[in-house]
Amino acid sequence: MTTGPIWQPLVEELARWQWAGRKAEFWLRxxxxxxxxxxxxxxxxxxxEFAVPVTLxxxxxxxxxxxxxxxDEAPHAAVAIHGWAHRNHAPEDQKKxxxxxHRPRDAVLDxxxxxxxxVTGLHGTRAVPMLVPPWNRIDAGLVPDxxxxxxxxxxxxxxxxxxxxxxxNSNVDIMDWHGTRGCRDHGLLVQAIIAQxxxxxxxxxxxxxxxxxxxxxxxxxxxxxxxxxVTAQAEACAWLPIRTLIGRSAATAIPRKV
Numbered sequence: 001m002t003t004g005p006i007w008q009p010l011v012e013e014l015a016r017w018q019w020a021g022r023k024a025e026f027w028l029r030x031x032x033x034x035x036x037x038x039x040x041x042x043x044x045x046x047x048x049e050f051a052v053p054v055t056l057x058x059x060x061x062x063x064x065x066x067x068x069x070x071x072d073e074a075p076h077a078a079v080a081i082h083g084w085a086h087r088n089h090a091p092e093d094q095k096k097x098x099x100x101x102h103r104p105r106d107a108v109l110d111x112x113x114x115x116x117x118x119v120t121g122l123h124g125t126r127a128v129p130m131l132v133p134p135w136n137r138i139d140a141g142l143v144p145d146x147x148x149x150x151x152x153x154x155x156x157x158x159x160x161x162x163x164x165x166x167x168x169n170s171n172v173d174i175m176d177w178h179g180t181r182g183c184r185d186h187g188l189l190v191q192a193i194i195a196q197x198x199x200x201x202x203x204x205x206x207x208x209x210x211x212x213x214x215x216x217x218x219x220x221x222x223x224x225x226x227x228x229x230v231t232a233q234a235e236a237c238a239w240l241p242i243r244t245l246i247g248r249s250a251a252t253a254i255p256r257k258v
Contacts, residue, residue: 013198017237025240026237026238026239027055027168027239029208030055030213031082032214034059034062035063043211044070044077047077049228050228051239053076055130057082057132058079060114061115071126080155081131083115083133084098084115086134088134089102097139099137099142101141105142109149112131113149116150117150130151130242130246131153133156136170146165153166155169155170157169157170168208170210174209174223182219183217183222193209
């Protein structure tokens with residue numbers, strides 16, 4: 001497909017990586033999966049067409065075997081744990097948070113342990129022991145205990161901070177949450193991806209693209225299709241499965257709080 005001049009800077013950036021003998025790494029996280037839907041079908045078909053591994057952050061309290069059956073047809077999809085019920089417990093004057101200090105610490109950890117058990121029981125080896133906090137927020141005091149209840153990784157948004165478990169963050173969100181609530185401007189997204197590539201010149205921080213299939217407009221789907229097409233044509237580009245990133249990041253995790 002023709003991607004147009006907006007994408008030429010990324011094409012050129014990936015060419016520079018190839019000339020340097022380096023591999024530009026990407027990974028894809030999609031939040032709020034619960035049930036099979038036409039939007040999820042579209043995401044799985046698009047990522048399957050371009051052989052892009054996708055990590056679905058699934059809300060444990062709201063999902064059941066229907067999603068299992070659908071994902072049996074999508075071997076390129078992995079499942080992470082998206083909190084427990086995606087329920088806000090913060091006061092109205094604070095940012096939304098399910099995993100904050102607004103409830104007893106043991107209650108929050110019990111919810112997370114239950115969520116991990118439920119999703120793993122449903123999905124088996126498709127499930128990865130990675131926590132994706134709703135709204136990308138978690139009380140830092142909870143992080144040191146995540147390993148003790150079975151989690152091997154944490155994924156929020158933004159630059160990763162040292163922690164006692166692997167931290168694999170998303171860093172390019174395609175949605176304009178504070179404006180149109182549709183897809184962000186494609187040109188700005190391309191610039192954000194290039195900036196992330198240039199920041200991660202040692203290969204330690206892949207481009208983590210964040211999507212929310214249930215609220216995508218046509219512009220969001222078009223952006224993903226063009227991104228996948230551009231990266232598919234670049235020899236110096238790889239979309240990595242989450243297990244690869246967890247294994248690699250776990251080796252560098254140190255006992256400090258996020």
